[in-house]
Amino acid sequence: MSLISSSLLTFYPHHTELSSSASLLLVSSFSGSSKPCSSFPLLRNSSRQIKPLRASSETITETSSISVDNNESDDSTAFQIKARNRIGLLQVITRVFKVLGLKIEKAIVEFEGEFFVKKFFVTDSHGRKIVDHGSLDKIKNALMEAIDDGDGVFSVSSSVPSRGIVVRRAGLLMESGERRAKAERMFGLMDGFLKNDPLSLQKDILHHVEYTVARSRFSFDDFEAYQALSHSVRDRLIERWHDTHQYFKRKDPKRLYFLSLEYLMGRSLSNSVINLGIKDQCADALRQLGFEFEVLAEQEGDAALGNGGLARLSACQMDSLATLDFPAWGYGLRYQYGLFRQVILDGLQHEQPDYWLNFGNPWEIERVHVSYAVKFYGTVEEETLNGEKYKVWVPGEMVEAVAYDNPIPGYGTRNTINLRLWAAKPSGQYDMESYNTGDYINAVVNRQRAETISSVLYPDDRSYQGKELRLKQQYFFVSASLQDIIRRFKETHNDFDNFPDKVALQLNDTLPSLAIAEVMRVLVDEERLSWEKAWGIVCKLFSFTTHTAQPEGLEKIPVDLIGSLLPRHLQVIYDINFMFMEELKRLIGLDYSRLSRMSIVEEGAVKHIRMANLSIVCCHTVNGVSRVHLEILKTRVFKTGGIH
Known part of the structure; x- marks a missing residue:
């Protein structure tokens, strides 16, 4: 379809800039050149290099000013601060000096109307003047952001390059009167x-x-x-x-959401x-x-949340994102039994469950108030609203996804991001119906069926039931994560035109690839966007890392299985494939052998959906996990698969 060109070890989003928020750091990448499809972002990349979010370097505003004088005292540096007076501001200023490792020798306070003028005579940790201009600028920036109006916390640069530290200050959800006094009182109780x-x-x-x-x-x-x-x-x-x-x-800022079904965090x-x-x-x-x-x-x-290189790469990615100060989230599943415990009997391996959660996990925080309903099975109906027809998915089964948060600290920085894992719980609605009708056995069965989704990492998929459970895991994880991401976006934005400017979605292998169909379903069926507009948004959201080195290892899901478990998603995937095939016909003609190899739908006695093809068609950036792997992808895997 498009030529795979030379590799780069760091990739950045193609369609929209991360502005002053985040860039997409990937381990190894390949991109498309030479006339990619206008509608399908096949293997394309951008060379823009965008830096992470940093605090502003402004030191003067209309209401506040800071000046430095090294001549007023023989043994200290004088910082003169003019700012509008407010409760708790003196505490904020002294705390900034303390966090930066500076010592206040003396202070003079004067008032000019509603403003005060404070002069602080400060020394460094060795009791000397501060003469380095770079250090003085950093101190001024930190002080200005602390005294400036605004909510939340503020960031100041430390002595370590490209790092940030965060200092607490009052001002969260501030209003005048009683609420402001309450906030100041709470802040005074926990101000350090x-x-x-x-x-x-x-x-x-x-x-x-x-x-x-x-x-x-x-x-x-x-x-x-x-x-x-x-x-x-x-x-x-x-x-x-x-x-x-x-x-x-x-x-x-624009946030990066890393979607992976495995993590080996250590x-x-x-x-x-x-x-x-x-x-x-x-x-x-x-x-x-x-x-x-x-x-x-x-x-x-060890937290039994993964197995092998894919899981370890996910963990390293989260560590790197935290260390580099990116506004990022990780999403995964909270497996009750992850890695198996190996026992050797008579020279043969026997797998036993790894009960890693039996004694609790002190690092996780259960968020019982953060839960989402995930739908399965059912039928797709058509409704008319304002003269337009829309698809409505009527589910046959509902499961609740409950969030468990895990803080991920960066090295040499105060930046600490979040890894949110989902656990499956039964829907209270169906449980209550079973209990009310006296069907207690069915209530227990419903609970066990729901909790099985997040019980075991990679169930045996040799049987139909195993394949179904694995697909359930994938969609359960994708649906809960995207509901959470869209909810966070809608808290501060009401126009989905801005969605690609605030959200970047990274797929770690094909396991979360159902996210593509899910975003399309939500935008078209629930947010009532046109197909063309929704597709334009989706193509700007996703990037894809593949871990497979052999064509035979690429994931395929039987069409009848998707049709039974996720009927609306199968329709969406067919619609995407139809558009893709029509675009290909205009580019390469009626070469049916080549069209068949490149199709998302694999024909045969048993039809399958090629998840890797779906990911490549819809993602703006595709990459491997090493330079050697990259060459294999370009010369064997996707060339053999028809994408060359």
Whole structure:
């Protein structure tokens, strides 16, 4: 269809700029050149290099000003700040100096009407003047953003290049009167971050031993110490996590959503204390309490959320996005039994469930108020509204998706992003109907059928039931994630023309590829957009990473299975394929052998949907996972498949 050209190790979105928000960092990429289809973004890329969101460098506004004088004092630097007076502002300013590691030697305060003029004489951590112009500019920028009007938190640059730190300040959801006074009062109660010195960590650990683990602080074992330490570290993550989300909510950048059915995040305790920079302090605190950090770290089991390279790449991607200060979210499934536990008997491998959640997971936060209904089966009906016909999917089964959040800290930055995992729960509506009619067995069966969706990573799909469960997993994950993403977009925007400017969706292999059909269904059936407009939006949203190195490994789903489980999505996929085939005929003529190879629908005794073809047709950027893999994709996999 289009020629696959040279590879680049970093790719950025093709259709819309990330402006001052986020760029799409991919491991390896290939793109299309030479006359791609006008309607189908086959293998295209952009060379734009867009930087992550950073705070403004303005230091003067209409109401506030900051000046620096190094001549007024022999041993300190004078910062003169003029700003409109308000409650709590002095605390905010002094906290900025403290976070930046500066010491206030003395301060002078004067008033000019509704403004005050404050002069602070400040030294660095060594008690010397601050003479470096770059450091002075950073301090001025941080102070100006702190005293400026606005909601949320503010960001200041640290001494580490391309990093950010976030400082709390009052002003969240502020209004005059009682609400403002209440907010100031709440802020005064929690106006600083938890301390990271060994003594403060010891107090927090013992607090969690007593009140979270519910054990006596005079008698607790290694596992209970691990739980208490984990909750203490998680408290520090949550501070950064909240401030990160408030900052990006206020700035409203384009967000990157990473969709993957697998993650191998490793052990959260070791990773978190390293990224927070408090491993030595934790070790000292534990040693004085009679514990060894390495021993406690071994108490944590690996989160069984994935298997192999695809899952590890997902984890590395999340770590990198957090470290590089991108406004990103990860989405996945919260498997109850993920990786199997291997047992060797008589020289043969026997798989047993890995009960990794039996003793709880201190790193996750259950969001019982964040749940979405996911539909399966049913029929598609046609309705007329204002003279136009629309498709309506009437489901035969409903399942609830409940969110579990996991903070992901960046290294050398206060940026902490979110990995949201979905667990399947039965729909309360159907449970209540069964109980009310006395059908208690059916109520239990419904619960088990719902919870099975997120029970096991990759069920055996040799049987029809296994294939159906696997497809259920894929759509359950896609539907819940997209409902969450669209809900977040609609909180601050009411025009879907802006959707590609605020949302980027990254598909990690073909497993989340149903997201393409789901977005089309939502835009056309629920948001009432025309097919052409919805298609134009979809083509600007998605990018795709494929992990397959052999054509035989490309995912295919039987048409009859999709038609039974997701009847409306099958119609959408057929419509996409029809448009694609018509476009191809105009470009290459009636070469039916080639058209057959490139079609999304594979004909045969049993028809299949080629999920890789669907992804390539609809995504603006496609990439592999290494340079060698890239060459295989270009010369064997997609060439063999007819896309060359």
